[in-house]
Amino acid sequence: MIAFLRGKVVSLGQDNVIVEVNGVGYQVSVPANIVYQLPPAGEEVxxxxxxxxxxDQVQLFGFTDASDKEIFELLLEVSGVGPKVALGILAAIEREKLVRAIMEEQLAVLTQLPGIGKKTAQRLILELKDKIAKSTSFDLKERVPVNQTVSSSYGDALAALLSLGYSQKEIEPRLQAVLQNQRDEMSLDQLIKLVLKEIAKM
Incomplete structure (x- = not known):
């Protein structure tokens, strides 16, 4: 098993990175929201x-934080959650907010995540609550409030902008940047306008 990689970034994709380690290039799938936090090509990661x-498939998934890797592995233990869905979840919501949503049984937050319906959300709570509580990787004392607007607005704004003719590659980095810098609640219209402004700067 490959536990970690330390090497030079060769290239960055929409949701993956190629890392060269001792002359071997590894293509690693990563949450889309961390791609733009990774070092540029030529630097070490x-x-x-x-x-x-x-x-029928062999894939390598990567995370900048060991706790993100652990919650990814826990998500895979839930029936109905595969690697693609688990990666999408971690791209749409911060780990601390996901942990709190599970621990406090916030179905409204979980069902707004990509690929998660009510039944799967209930399984997340049922199957992961005790495991998270027993883990030493998650700080359950200092929980960050879950911003339900962030997780729900992501999908709504992405769909709206796609319908306007923009590509997912154009939208996602700018949408993620706007949401990460969000301090106060904003309407969907306001969010879309901010993303359009960022796209216009291209």
């Missing part, structure tokens, strides 16, 4: 990795 093997 360290990724905590999860090696996923199926009969």
């Amino acid at each position: 360290v990724l905590h990795t999860y090696f996923h093997i199926r009969e």
Whole structure:
């Protein structure tokens, strides 16, 4: 099993990075929201990795934080949650907010995450609440309030901007940047306008 990679960034994709380690290039799938936090090509990066093997597919997933890797692995233990859905969840909501949503059984937050319906949200709570409580990787004393607007607005704004003819590659980095810098609640219209302004700067 490949536990981590330390090497030089060769290239960055929309949701992956190629890392060269001793002359070997590893393509690593990562949450889309961390791609733009990674070092540029030519610089060193360290990724905590999860090696996923199926009969028809072999994939390497990477995370800049070991706790993100752990919550990813916990998500995979839930029926109905595969690597693609788990990665999408971590791209749409911060780890601390996800942990709190599970621990406090906030179905409204969980069902707004990509690929998560009511039944899967209930399974997340049922199957992960005790495991998270027993883990030493998550600080449950200093919980960050869950901003439900962030998780729900992401999908709504993405869909609206796609309908305007913009590509996902154009939208996602700017949408993520706007949401990360958000301090106060904003309407969907306000969010879309801010993202359009960022796209116009291209």
